[in-house]
Amino acid sequence: MRIGLPRALLYYNYRPALEYLARENATEIIVSSATNKLKLEQGLALCDDEVCLPVKVMMGHVQSLLQEDVDALFVPRIISLEKKRYICPKFLGLPDMVRANLGAKVPLISPVINVSWSKLRQLREGIKSLRPLPRQPLKLWGALGRAARVQELHRRQLAAALDLPSPGKRVAVLGHAYNIFDEYLNFGILNKLSALGAAPVTVENFSRGQINQGASGLCKDLFWSYGREVVGAAFYCLNFKAVDGVILVASFGCGPDSLITEIIGRRFSNSSIPLMSIILDEHSSGIGLATRVEAFVDMLNWRDMA
Ligand code: SF4
CATH class of the missing domain: 3.40.50.11900 (Rossmann fold)
Known part of the structure; x- marks a missing residue:
């Protein structure tokens, strides 16, 4: 199964974890190529004027992945990544924007990420969202845990730069x-x-x-x-x-x-x-x-x- 991952928005924050998953998982992950004029123009054509530039670019990446013949697209619905803090509401509505703009051409894998929920609810919702995947969800959940550790290590290494x-x-x-x-x-x-x-x-x-x-x-x-x-x-x-x-x-x-x-x-x-x-x-x-x-x-x- 080929899963399309747009090289846009939070891809840049979680690149080490996502690249780990792409390497370690048997599922083929196709990351869209770097932003270019065509992707920007496609994103502009798909979005209203008042949408911010990064979301327009995201739509251009999604469009380019559809042309790569992927079987599903990874577009998470992110609400909160820290207790009592939230991220911009555009991330909450992103899967809906993708569906509205591009129709139901391919299934979306859209885990809801909300750390204010209990751990059990996060796990239940995560497994539900991973249904389009052919592999055992619990196995994938384990891989996600390891990817999170790779991400944390990367962050600690980068944070040392200010001391140099x-x-x-x-x-x-x-x-x-x-x-x-x-x-x-x-x-x-x-x-x-x-x-x-x-x-x-x-x-x-x-x-x-x-x-x-x-x-x-x-x-x-x-x-x-x-x-x-x-x-x-x-x-x-x-x-x-x-x-x-x-x-x-x-x-x-x-x-x-x-x-x-x-x-x-x-x-x-x-x-x-x-x-x-x-x-x-x-x-x-x-x-x-x-x-x-x-x-x-x-x-x-x-x-x-x-
Ligand atoms: S914070 Fe929200 S509105 Fe601002 S650039 Fe990011 S997605 Fe767009």
Whole structure:
């Protein structure tokens, strides 16, 4: 059985676990290829204007997987990944959006992920959602547990990066993983920074402790898991002077991003760490973004000479 996995949205957060499953499971997992112009155009054609850019891109990836002749698509319905915190409601409705846009051409594997449920309910719902798979669900459930451990190990390894000496100006590039690691959407911002001699770090390079330490500076805790991570990392940078500059990458049409951009912007005003905000949309220009990134790095370097 060939299961299609869109290379979009939370794929970028859970890449190590998903790649482990693709390797270890007898089921063939087909990951869509990197985002390109065609996928973006297909996504734009399928979605209303007010849908955020990453979801449009997701639809383009789903469409491309349908052309790969997959037997089922993996589109989870994610509600909550941490107790008392939630993720953007778009993830809750994602399987419905896929069905509405693409019809019932292939079955969807859509486990509901909600850690506020009891463990028993999570297991029951998970097994139910895995029904289209031919293998024993409990065996697959075991593989999911191992994949979760691979993911945790990966996270711990990345979190050590902040403790290492930096070869150039350290720049935190903060935002949702799908905006930071999709090179087509962000015009390769991480590579661009490296080519300019800067050392980019992302939210993944902050430990949970550092994020919690940063987020403790909020007057009211944020209940969006990923938004809180971005704010926590930004505040940690500010409080502990952990970086030389911060670039905030947000999506046009994203409610959570507009709020966290404002929260971070206010806290950074008059701070000694420069902050630059970049908003990505389907009309963004690679040249414009490259110019802004170059100017930002030049400014960080010139500050030493002043
Ligand atoms: S958090 Fe923002 S960018 Fe992400 S899916 Fe929700 S609205 Fe879209």
